[in-house]
Amino acid sequence: MKPKIFITRKIPEDILALMEEACEVKIWPEEDTTVPRSILEQEIREVDGLYCLLTESIDDSLLALGKNLKIVSNMAVGYNNIDIEAATARNILVTNTPGVLTETTADLTFALLMMTARRMEEASQYLRQGKWKTWSPMLLAGQDIFGATLGIVGMGRIGEALAKRAKGFDMKIIYYNRTPKPEVEKKLGVLYSSLEELLKESDFVCILTPYTTETRNLIGKKELELMKPTSILINTSRGGIVNEEDLYEALVHHKIYAAGLDVFDKEPLSTNHPLLTLTNCVALPHIGSATIKTRREMARLAAQNLITFLQGQQPPHCVNPSVLAAKQ
Known part of the structure; x- marks a missing residue:
């Protein structure tokens, strides 16, 4: 059975296709609006992985709902939108996308x-x-x-x-x-x-x-x-x-x-x-990494982090590696 994931924003079709090949995917289909908190709270209850952006606040109250949640893949270098301490306490891996931007x-x-x-x-x-x-x-x-x-x-x-x-x-x-x-x-x-x-x-x-x-x-x-x-x-x-x-x-x-x-x-x-x-x-409206090439590479790396981990391997970039050590 494929692992279940939820993606919080529309991403390039070819990268979405890669994720659909490896996972059972649900996605918030909008490009210019954030996923409502109520929908995120509902979707996180069912998934093994969450693919998110800086626009989502991934706090402890949200993580507590993810009974099967194993990984939060953030399509960004920074991760101050995620409660890393809470994720680690719940044995949830957090990954990011450094280097490419x-x-x-x-x-x-x-x-x-x-x-x-x-x-x-x-x-x-x-x-x-x-x-x-x-x-x-x-x-x-x-x-x-x-x-x-x-x-x-x-x-x-x-x-x-x-x-x-x-x-x-x-x-x-x-x-x-x-x-x-x-x-x-x-x-x-x-x-x-x-x-x-x-x-x-x-x-x-x-x-x-x-x-x-x-x-x-x-x-x-x-x-x-x-x-x-x-x-x-x-x-x-x-x-x-x-x-x-x-x-x-x-x-x-x-x-x-x-x-x-x-x-x-x-x-x-x-x-x-x-x-x-x-x-x-x-x-400016937070466009530091906003080139077509870089944003596509960020999306690809976030997908790679998520898929790799859910397939039982170590992802390229993790924020709280102690979670990996605990799983070994």
Whole structure:
């Protein structure tokens, strides 16, 4: 008998076909709407595996309903939408999709940095609104990128990929990480710094650290006040790491020059959010990994994680490997 799985969102047909070959599949068929909690609560009661996205909150109360549930396969690198401790206590494996979106997210991060520094969104709107009347020496003048100092908070895979791009712009690169990485320093010519010194020195501060209880509100009023008034903050990691109320105040009062954000504390972001009223804040709808190739590879890897485990083998990527050890 095939194992039963539930998929919380429409995925590419060929990847769905692979899963249907190995499993008995039910799927929430919508592409642009999340599965209602009531349906998820009903479906999880019957399945051996759950294939989900960051949009689903997989908490202990939901996991408790999954009497046969053996694996939660998250189509994402991050997994702060899943209660890992509760899953582990219930002997449920959690998997993710690291590696495949590194370069794509680094591309978006640097693009957002450039877009914010050169006021591209503001300039585009200026033109579209018919405000462009003549060339002017200081019209929409922004900040230089070439030769500037880049501070990277979180030197993981994406941090390293961003540093490689910055080298092409002859940027000085400093980083803060929970632990120093001498091998990365040697390979990329980056310098380790305390968070305080990084914030004081950097022209661009890019947040690329995972979301944890320790990094919640890592960047707030005190940290923003350490930055230069010409500095730009970029966040493409997770919402909640930057305190949005404090960031709004810093931008309004020109404590920092600008911000570029792809992630927010509550997603989707309300159109009434104060940050969207500011011309010095570029906001994107969480598209860091949004290329066709990368999203397909994420979907494939999430499927591979799930199928491999349900067939009695070790999946490529697991978040709580102690569950595997307990099953051996």
